Amino acid sequence: MAHTILMITGDYTEDYETMVPFQALAACGFTVHAVCPDKAAGDTCPTAIHDFEGDQTYSEKRGHTFTLNATFAEVNPADYDGLVLPGGRAPEYLRLNPAVLDMVRHFFEADKPVAAICHGAQILTAAGVLDGRICSAYPACAPEVRRAGGQYAEIAVDDAVTDGKLVTAPAWPAHPAWLRQFMALFP
Incomplete structure (x- = not known):
């Protein structure tokens, strides 16, 4: 059975963290609808490339232009199998x-x-869905995860963690683990 995934993204989304899962999930037979508030199918979002170059934080450069393939205002989350x-x-x-x-x-x-x-x-913390859940993220988000009642998972940058049906990872080097764990949640 084919599964349909909703991807919520926006301007200056991280390039790899948008393009790679969008394409990898599609290559594995998932249908992925990428949306952004106040935008429609065919509109675009500029992306940012975050890289780890030995500084105290990541660097940021302009990335690609990502084309949305669905309209945010028309989304019914009940129509989707994953996010x-x-x-x-x-x-x-x-x-x-x-x-x-x-x-x-x-x-x-x-x-x-x-x-x-x-x-x-940051979206999960604002939605109030992390209470009692294990969640990884970019390390600078750890205080937010903890304040939202989550247990921040300090894992390697190329690892991911699954807690029930939530799969999280610190950054794009974790794509293989993150996507593998996410896809394993679908029958």
Whole structure:
């Protein structure tokens, strides 16, 4: 059975954390609908490339232009089997959108698989869905995860952690583990 995944993304989403799961899930037979608030299918989001170059934090460069393939205003989360939340700068503002938070809560209330990576955890914390859950994220998000009642998982940058139907990872080097654990949640 083919599964349909909702990806909520936005301007200055992390390039790899958007492009790679979008393409990898599609290559594995999933249908992925990428949406952004106030945008429609065919609209675009600029991406940012975050890299680890030995500094105290990641560097940021302009990435590609990512084309959305679905319209946010038409999304019914009940029509989707899972959710992907990429990181980057987009979660900073996406977490302020009540419709985004309602969509995220739907996936947790319906016990559907959710994958969040890097700063995607900021959306989870704002949605209030981490109480008692283990969650990894970019290390700078650890205080937010803890304040939201989550247990921050300090794992290697290329690892991921699954807690029930929630799969999280610190950053894009974890794609193999993160996507493998997420896809394993689908029958």
